[in-house]
Amino acid sequence: MADIKIAPFEHTPIDDINKSYSQVHATFRTNKTKDVEWRLKQLRKLYWGLQDFTPRVQAALKSDLGKPPIDAIMSEVGMCTTDLMGAIANLKTWVKDDKNLDYPLAMTALKPRIKKEPIGTVLVIGPYNFPFLLCISPLIGAIAAGCTAILKPSESAPATAMVLQELIEKYLDPTAFRVVNGAIPETTALLDQKWDKIFYTGNPTVARIVYRKAAENLTPVVLELGGRNPAFVTKASDVALAARRLLWGKCVNAGQVCISHNYVQVQRELVPYFIECINKVTKDFFPQGPRNSPDYARIVNHRQFDRIKKMLDSTRGKIVMGGETDRDDLFIAPTAVLVESIDDPMMVDESFGPIWSILPFDNLDDAIKVANQVDPTPLSLMTFGSKEENEKILNSVTSGGASINDSFMHGSIPTLPFGGVGESGTGAYHGVASFDTFTHRRTVVETPGWMEGLLRARYVPYDLAAWKQYQWINKKTPNFDREGNQIKGLSYWTWMVFGLGGPSAKGALLRWILVLVSSYAAMTYGVQFKNRLLS
Numbered sequence: 079m080a081d082i083k084i085a086p087f088e089h090t091p092i093d094d095i096n097k098s099y100s101q102v103h104a105t106f107r108t109n110k111t112k113d114v115e116w117r118l119k120q121l122r123k124l125y126w127g128l129q130d131f132t133p134r135v136q137a138a139l140k141s142d143l144g145k146p147p148i149d150a151i152m153s154e155v156g157m158c159t160t161d162l163m164g165a166i167a168n169l170k171t172w173v174k175d176d177k178n179l180d181y182p183l184a185m186t187a188l189k190p191r192i193k194k195e196p197i198g199t200v201l202v203i204g205p206y207n208f209p210f211l212l213c214i215s216p217l218i219g220a221i222a223a224g225c226t227a228i229l230k231p232s233e234s235a236p237a238t239a240m241v242l243q244e245l246i247e248k249y250l251d252p253t254a255f256r257v258v259n260g261a262i263p264e265t266t267a268l269l270d271q272k273w274d275k276i277f278y279t280g281n282p283t284v285a286r287i288v289y290r291k292a293a294e295n296l297t298p299v300v301l302e303l304g305g306r307n308p309a310f311v312t313k314a315s316d317v318a319l320a321a322r323r324l325l326w327g328k329c330v331n332a333g334q335v336c337i338s339h340n341y342v343q344v345q346r347e348l349v350p351y352f353i354e355c356i357n358k359v360t361k362d363f364f365p366q367g368p369r370n371s372p373d374y375a376r377i378v379n380h381r382q383f384d385r386i387k388k389m390l391d392s393t394r395g396k397i398v399m400g401g402e403t404d405r406d407d408l409f410i411a412p413t414a415v416l417v418e419s420i421d422d423p424m425m426v427d428e429s430f431g432p433i434w435s436i437l438p439f440d441n442l443d444d445a446i447k448v449a450n451q452v453d454p455t456p457l458s459l460m461t462f463g464s465k466e467e468n469e470k471i472l473n474s475v476t477s478g479g480a481s482i483n484d485s486f487m488h489g490s491i492p493t494l495p496f497g498g499v500g501e502s503g504t505g506a507y508h509g510v511a512s513f514d515t516f517t518h519r520r521t522v523v524e525t526p527g528w529m530e531g532l533l534r535a536r537y538v539p540y541d542l543a544a545w546k547q548y549q550w551i552n553k554k555t556p557n558f559d560r561e562g563n564q565i566k567g568l569s570y571w572t573w574m575v576f577g578l579g580g581p582s583a584k585g586a587l588l589r590w591i592l593v594l595v596s597s598y599a600a601m602t603y604g605v606q607f608k609n610r611l612l613s
Contacts, residue, residue, distance in 0.1 A: 082137040085244070087236035089260040095267045098256040102226040103199045105253045111196060111224045114173055118166060120221050120250055125162045127249035128155055128214075131241065135210055138237035142209060144376030144408070145331065153330065154211040160492045161215055164509055165222045172222065172513045175522075184532075184551045188523040195518045196224030197298075198274025203265065203288070205279045206378050207334040207430075209235035212302070213242055216277045217255070219512025225275075226254040230268055232280075233261045234378050273297050275516060282501060300505030300515055303498055304336035305456035305478075306428050308449040309485070310471055311344045311352060312442065315462035319483075321355035322362075324460070327485030328412050329363060332375040333432030334382075337458035337479070337486040340428055341417075341435035343445045349416070349438050353398045356414055360399060368411050369402065376408040377431060383408050386431040390415070392423040395435065420452050442467060446474045455500025458486050478502050 090098075110116055128135075132155050139145040139154065176192040200220050204213035213229050220227045229246065231239035243257040258264055269276075269291040278288045279302040292299045311320045327338045344352050360368070368374045377383045387403055393415050400413035413433040415424050424435040439445040442463075449459075459477035461468045468482050478498035479488040489496055497506030507515050525533075534541060535548035558564050577586035 082134055084134065084138055084141065084237045085240045087233070087240055087259065090258045090264055092263065092267050095258055095264060096271075098228060098258060099199075099268075099271045101253055102228060102256060105251075106196070106199050106226040111226055111254060114170060114224075117221055117224055118169060120254075121162055121166050121169070121218065123249045124214075124218070124221070125159065125166070127245050128159055128162070131245050134241050134244075135238070138235075138241045139210065141237040142206070142235040143331065143334070143378055144374075146373045146375065149331070149373070149375070150210075154208055157211055157492060158214045158218070161218050161508065161512070164493060165218055165513070168510065169222050169513075172510055176519075182552060185523075187529055188525055190521070190523050193520045193522050194223075195520050197516050197518045198225060200225045200227045200275045200277060200516060201230065201268055201271075201273045202227055203230045203268075203276070203278045203280065204232055206232040206234035207331060207336070209238040210242065212279045216279075216300075216507055216512065216515075219507055220277075220516045221250075221255075222513045223516035225516045227256075228268065229255075229257045230265060231257065231259065233259070234382075275300070277505075277507075277515070278302070285503075300507070301498070301503040302336070302496075302505075302507075303457065303501065303503040304428055304430065305458075305498070305502040306340040306425070306453040307337065307456040307458045307460070307477070308452065308475065309339040309342040309460040310442075310445055310449075310463060310467075311342060311348060312463035312467050313345050313348060314464035314467060315483075317348055317352055317462075318355045320462040321352055322359045323483075323485045325356050325359045325363065325412060327460075328432050328434055329368075329374065332377055332410065333412070333434075334375075334378065334430055335486070336430070337489045339434055339458075339460055339485065340456075341425055341437055341452070343437050343439045343448065346438040346440055349436065352436070353414070353416070357399050360412060367402075368400075369404070369407075369409055377410055378408075380405065380408070382431070383410065386410055386429060386433060389423050389427065389429060390433060393417065394419070394422055395424060398436065400432075420448060425452060442470065446471060449475045453501070455498070455502050457498045457502035458488070460485055476500070 105111065132151070135155055136147045136150040139150045140147065173194055175194070179190055179192065181190050202213060202216045202220065209232050213231050217227055217229060229242060231242050233239065239259050243259060246255055246257045258268060269288065272295045273292070275298050276288060276292050277300045278285055282303050285301045285303055289299055289301070309324055311317065324339060324342060327335070330338070364371045364374065377386065383405055387405070387410070390397070390401070390403070390413065395415040395417035398414050398416045400411035402411040403409065410432055415433065415435050417424055417435045417437055419425070420437070422435065424433070425437070437448070439448065455476050457478040459471070459475055459480040461471045461480070461482055463471070472480055476499060479496065481487045488494070493509035495506035495511040496508045497503055505515060534544040557570065
């Protein structure tokens with residue numbers, strides 16, 4: 079890996095940015111990206127690009143973040159590969175028109191359907207913490223949906239940005255997909271263009287800038303942000319297991335993970351044992367210490383190092399694990415700080431690093447109140463408690479996603495939607511959600527000529543008889559009273575009996591089929607079994 083040479087970071091000329099946008103926008107207008115086979119070919123070529131470029135990606139991530147080679151595969155290249163294979167395997171199903179829709183019986187002749195169309199030309203702006211994954215994963219959704227795209231990788235991960243540019247230029251259609259590298263001027267030039275959608279992953283400050291620019295053109299935006307994510311550890315939990323799994327979450331990528339916990343609320347009497355457990359796990363993970371471990375990453379740059387170090391220097395709490403730092407090496411050890419107030423500097427801002435707070439609580443209601451006060455819409459939530467406690471927390475604290483008895487495991491399943499809520503973001507992706515994010519669902523109906531007589535009611539001069547016929551065809555009688563209570567009259571009980579409790583006609587039909595098949599099987603095979611016994 080040491081022999082792999084990566085080109086020095088280069089800013090894309092502003093004039094080239096305008097030309098790249100014009101090219102990919104023009105390509106979309108040719109309609110060639112709507113061809114499903116063309117999309118599949120691009121996805122397959124990207125797959126082989128990932129395989130061929132894996133050593134280069136590993137080297138780039140090592141250079142930018144000190145990321146261990148195995149971690150580069152597990153948390154970046156491997157997840158992209160899984161996402162790609164899922165899109166390739168399912169794309170022909172995803173693109174099919176939706177015809178199993180809910181509409182009035184009188185509209186059946188119109189053959190309503192939802193046609194799935196690419197939303198257009200899109201911009202993907204990536205972050206520095208997972209600089210490869212969080213550029214390629216949205217791109218997979220854009221390709222699958224039939225969009226053209228420009229990627230803007232983070233300049234804070236320069237080696238990865240250059241490898242991404244090399245990869246895209248070599249394996250994908252250059253008229254449809256481009257990479258723009260640079261910093262604020264280049265990003266500004268991109269945001270000045272009229273996009274059909276912008277996908278931004280990063281921090282809330284920049285997200286507001288992106289949103290304001292997008293609003294000028296009424297461009298829809300997906301925001302994947304972060305938050306002060308809470309974790310809960312109660313007396314009903316396996317404390318040692320909770321300590322191990324939570325510490326793992328803060329060691330991955332040196333804690334530069336948007337869904338890792340910012341603080342852990344621990345039931346007060348458990349705090350000493352919890353602290354003992356996290357210190358023991360640290361020694362298990364890093365026998366020679368995290369500084370000397372080949373499996374521990376580094377902070378991305380000095381700016382982020384100084385930000386995290388300032389939180390440690392200004393805390394009024396007590397460091398109970400870790401605390402070692404080295405600015406020259408961009409090293410910050412996994413560090414836990416015992417605090418007593420949500421006003422502590424460790425609690426006020428998102429750490430986005432390997433440091434986190436331990437905040438004692440006396441009862442679960444108080445812990446829930448604190449979580450909603452600190453950040454009412456975090457990106458993730460982790461809870462270690464009884465089933466009842468976990469459900470109470472899930473029902474009382476909003477979050478983009480949640481993991482029970484683990485640290486951000488919900489973000490590891492590539493087929494499930496991933497996204498924030500409120501301050502932690504809007505929109506979702508991964509699996510079919512990535513396809514949906516870049517897809518416009520277009521309602522289509524086809525009105526046959528023979529329906530003209532039934533449509534008389536809509537034409538002027540209005541005809542009373544035609545209007546009464548229209549009302550009769552479309553009328554629905556409510557099954558509830560003026561207080562909002564359901565009326566359980568004769569029709570309700572008739573449906574419950576003959577519909578076998580099904581909520582719809584289709585459900586009732588399926589239940590009747592199951593009943594008839596089961597009855598037939600019981601009669602046929604029951605008689606055969608009885609005859610065998612008698613013989």
